[in-house]
Amino acid sequence: MSIRYAILGFLSANPLSGYDLKKLFEESSVFHWSGNNNQVYRTLVELHNEGLVTQEVQQQADYPARKIYTITEKGLAELRQWVLSEPELPQIKSSFLVQLAWADQLEADALDDLLRKYDAEIHDQLIVVQEHKRRSKTSPQRTPREAYLWEAIMDNKILYYETELNWVRTVRETLNEMGKDK
Amino acid sequence: MSIRYAILGFLSANPLSGYDLKKLFEESSVFHWSGNNNQVYRTLVELHNEGLVTQEVQQQADYPARKIYTITEKGLAELRQWVLSEPELPQIKSSFLVQLAWADQLEADALDDLLRKYDAEIHDQLIVVQEHKRRSKTSPQRTPREAYLWEAIMDNKILYYETELNWVRTVRETLNEMGKDK
DNA sequence: CAAATCATGTAATGTGTTACATGATTCG
DNA sequence: CGAATCATGTAACACATTACATGATTTG
Structure with a gap:
């Protein structure tokens, strides 16, 4: 999947400039x-x-001109078609799991340190998405159903980080238990 | 993170050919x-x-020659250093969540269909990783701690798919509840 | 006899990031 | 007065995928 459908999606709610889109992604x-x-x-x-959007240059006094993009009928059709396409499995790239795979060469405390740092990173990120959900600015929220969908998307992220946090804590505890036996 | 550390990791357990590595990744x-x-x-x-691996060409009767790569001391040092580096957040690319974000334009049954398909895909993948864990062939398993680490990595994947499955089922049910109200 | 496996490699393309570049304005 | 914001865009590079290419052997 490419960024084009995400852009078409945002434009389906509102005409936007490249700069607006850039910030939404950020x-x-x-x-x-x-x-x-x-x-x-x-x-x-x-x-x-490709004729999926139209461009309109908006002059502004004292600010650079903005190029406002509006989705066309053709663009809406392409978006609709993509939304109906076969869902793909999420792609997860966890460099941390790769690190763990070869972490047996580490001392017990170096390994624990690594896990502690991962715990902290995930925890921080969990706070970020929880805060994000509370504000929930990105969402267009045109209907109650759409509002629910956006909430569900946020919940998906939150659940992910919560699960990850539980997992890493269990791993740490188990490794510490194992360490005692030695 | 790049593939180089994953390759160095595999080579730290056994000398392997490019073809072997390719299959491991697959x-x-x-x-x-x-x-x-x-x-x-x-x-x-x-x-x-870069001198992180050495190459040895192995001739075989009736089969193409294999190039066997062995990790060097320098390679081991680089791997060790990388394993100790700051853990990064996992990168998740879920095109499905992007689809959902703009799925309000769909009819109730088309949306349900989409969720059903995602459910099925996740379910299949869950079976795959559970099966994978049972066989657990990829693992070198040199020590009990290493065996545990590899198990924990598999569990991480399994937990992810289980959480995802629970989430999508809740979303489906909630949307169906909402549909009834209309 | 077609397809898969073994084993190497290259070409073309897609996708994504960081950094560079410009130039006015506003905020701390 | 330096940094951030607004707004556009390009250059260079990193990472990854699919497809192409070869050629013998084994399996269904």
């Missing part, structure tokens, strides 16, 4: 792109060439 | 690379140039 944890300019601006040019 | 769900030739063979050449 702020969001669900839309996993970093919000780098290169990708956003290039994709908008592509979508424009 | 079979594994934890090591998230697809096992494409390009990356594996190129990375091995790089590691060889």
Whole structure:
């Protein structure tokens, strides 16, 4: 999947500029792109060439001009079609699990330190998404059902981090138990 | 993180050929690379140039020659250092959540269908990793602690899919409840 | 006899990040 | 007065996938 459908999605709620989209991606944890300019601006040019969006230049006094992109009928159709396409499995890249796989060479306390740091990182991130859900600004919320869907998406993230946190704590405890036996 | 540490990790247990590594990546769900030739063979050449592995060509009657790679002291040192490096947050790319975000345009039954398909996919994958854990072939298992670490890694995956499955079922039920009200 | 396996490798393309570049304005 | 914000865009590079290519052997 590429960023194009996420962009079409945002535009289906509101016309936006590249800069707006960039910020939406930066702020969001669900839309996993970093919000780098290169990708956003290039994709908008592509979508424009394909006639999925229209462009309107908005002049502003004392500020750079904004290019406002609006989704077309064709763009809406493409989005609708993609939303109906076969769901894919989430792709998880956990460099931490790879580290753990070869962590047997470490001393007990170095390993515990690693787990402690991972615990802290996950915990921080959990706070971030919980806070995010409370504010829930990214959501268009046009209908009650849409509001629920966005809430469910946030809950998915929260559940993930909660599960991860429980897991790492169990692992730490078990390893410490094992350490005592030696 | 790049594939190089995963390769060094596998080589720290056993000398292997590029083809062996490719298959390990293909079979594994934890090591998230697809096992494409390009990356594996190129990375091995790089590691060889940097002196982190040595290469030995093994001639075989009736089969193509294999290039067996063995990790060097320098390679082991680099691996050890990486294992101690700051753990990173897992990167999750869920195109399904992006689909859901814009799924309010769908009819109730089309949306339910989407959720049902996701449920099925996750369920299948859960079976795969559970089976994987039972066989647990990828693991070198040199010490009891290492055996536990590999088990914990498998459990992490299993917990993830279980949580995901519970989540999608709750979402489906809630949406069906909401549908009745109409 | 077709397909899969063994084993290597390259080409083309997709996807994503960081850093660079510009230039005015506003905020601390 | 330095840093951040607004707003656009490009260059270079990192990481990853699919497909192509070869050629013998084994399995269904």
